[in-house]
Amino acid sequence: MNDGTMNHAIGHPESREGAKIILVTGASGGIGKRTALALASQGHTVIMHGRNPDKTRHACDWVIEQTGNPNVTCHVADLSLMREVARFAVEINERYGRLDVLVNNAGGQFGNERETTAEGHERTFAINTLAPFLLTNLLLPMLANSPSARIVTVSSESYRQSGAPRLDDIELEHSYSLVRAYGSSKLYVWWLMRQFDARLKAAGVANITVNTVEPGSAVTGLQRESLRKSPFMLPLVILWMPFMRTAAHGARTSVLMATSSSVEGVSGEFWGSRKPKRINPKWISPQGEKAVWEYCAKACAAYLDGSATPIDLA
Numbered sequence: 001m002n003d004g005t006m007n008h009a010i011g012h013p014e015s016r017e018g019a020k021i022i023l024v025t026g027a028s029g030g031i032g033k034r035t036a037l038a039l040a041s042q043g044h045t046v047i048m049h050g051r052n053p054d055k056t057r058h059a060c061d062w063v064i065e066q067t068g069n070p071n072v073t074c075h076v077a078d079l080s081l082m083r084e085v086a087r088f089a090v091e092i093n094e095r096y097g098r099l100d101v102l103v104n105n106a107g108g109q110f111g112n113e114r115e116t117t118a119e120g121h122e123r124t125f126a127i128n129t130l131a132p133f134l135l136t137n138l139l140l141p142m143l144a145n146s147p148s149a150r151i152v153t154v155s156s157e158s159y160r161q162s163g164a165p166r167l168d169d170i171e172l173e174h175s176y177s178l179v180r181a182y183g184s185s186k187l188y189v190w191w192l193m194r195q196f197d198a199r200l201k202a203a204g205v206a207n208i209t210v211n212t213v214e215p216g217s218a219v220t221g222l223q224r225e226s227l228r229k230s231p232f233m234l235p236l237v238i239l240w241m242p243f244m245r246t247a248a249h250g251a252r253t254s255v256l257m258a259t260s261s262s263v264e265g266v267s268g269e270f271w272g273s274r275k276p277k278r279i280n281p282k283w284i285s286p287q288g289e290k291a292v293w294e295y296c297a298k299a300c301a302a303y304l305d306g307s308a309t310p311i312d313l314a
């Protein structure tokens with residue numbers, strides 16, 4: 001282990017026909033682990049990211065054992081901190097040089113009391129919105145080196161529970177609740193991905209597609225912390241449990257969008273249950289997208305200055 005990196009085995013993906021180099025964040029458990037399993041079983045090189053070193057290594061060992069694919073590696077970074085996101089991006093760049101697929105899957109849900117990270121960001125927003133924004137930006141040059149790259153970001157139907165977007169209070173300093181924080185973090189990350197798509201198209205970048213997915217309700221560790229901190233949610237979760245999917249089922253749309261030839265060239269869409277979702281136009285807001293993009297670009301400016309992204313950040 002070195003700088004948070006745990007190297008199991010690395011093969012030479014270029015020498016294996018059709019094999020891609022794929023990074024899945026939040027692959028130590030839940031939907032991310034099942035996404036990594038499915039992609040490793042397709043024969044790709046899978047970079048599994050997690051926050052907890054032991055948990056991530058065990059998940060990685062399990063995927064290698066289940067699939068017989070030795071080209072699975074694991075890396076550790078706390079994505080609630082932008083300095084860690086930036087360090088992680090450097091680590092991935094130095095190690096692989098090229099990336100074909102980025103699956104922004106890591107996410108969290110917290111309690112009904114607003115918490116901030118050591119860098120001063122609301123915790124849900126930092127992990128679910130800011131981290132995918134910064135990581136995607138920093139990895140764009142690597143994705144641009146791929147003949148055909150894909151960015152797949154896991155959002156949630158919960159964006160519809162965010163209420164009216166509060167663009168003057170994006171990190172909910174004055175209007176925090178668990179439900180609003182999670183919902184708006186998932187709305188904003190979807191908006192950011194729409195912006196990535198639009199900006200890449202405007203810049204004439206044709207080899208990178210950008211899509212957002214939602215896995216449906218799945219039994220995972222997601223609500224572990226929110227239930228501990230806000231037990232009033234427990235009866236609702238128990239009532240909802242029979243309708244929840246397995247994590248493997250939740251991973252299906254991410255896997256489809258990551259590698260299926262059936263969606264080659266598809267970009268700028270929101271998919272769930274392995275098909276495009278119908279979106280109520282009230283959730284589409286070019287002005288909101290721009291405001292959230294500018295907010296994130298400002299919040300991450302220290303890490304973006306001088307980075308050679310193929311799109312205009314302004």
Ligand SMILES: NC(=O)c1ccc[n+]([C@@H]2O[C@H](COP(=O)([O-])OP(=O)(O)OC[C@H]3O[C@@H](n4cnc5c(N)ncnc54)[C@H](OP(=O)(O)O)[C@@H]3O)[C@@H](O)[C@H]2O)c1
Nearest residue numbers: 026028030031051078079080106107156217218220221222
């Ligand atoms: N489950 C659902 O019903 C559902 C529905 C809609 C959307 N989603 C979304 O699906 C994605 C996967 O969630 P899940 O349901 O599989 O939940 P999960 O089991 O809790 O997995 C989340 C993953 O993200 C990692 N993670 C959390 N905070 C992190 C941080 N600060 N830095 C780095 N990694 C961090 C977790 O690491 P640890 O193992 O160390 O916690 C874990 O690997 C999330 O984006 C979630 O919002 C889930």
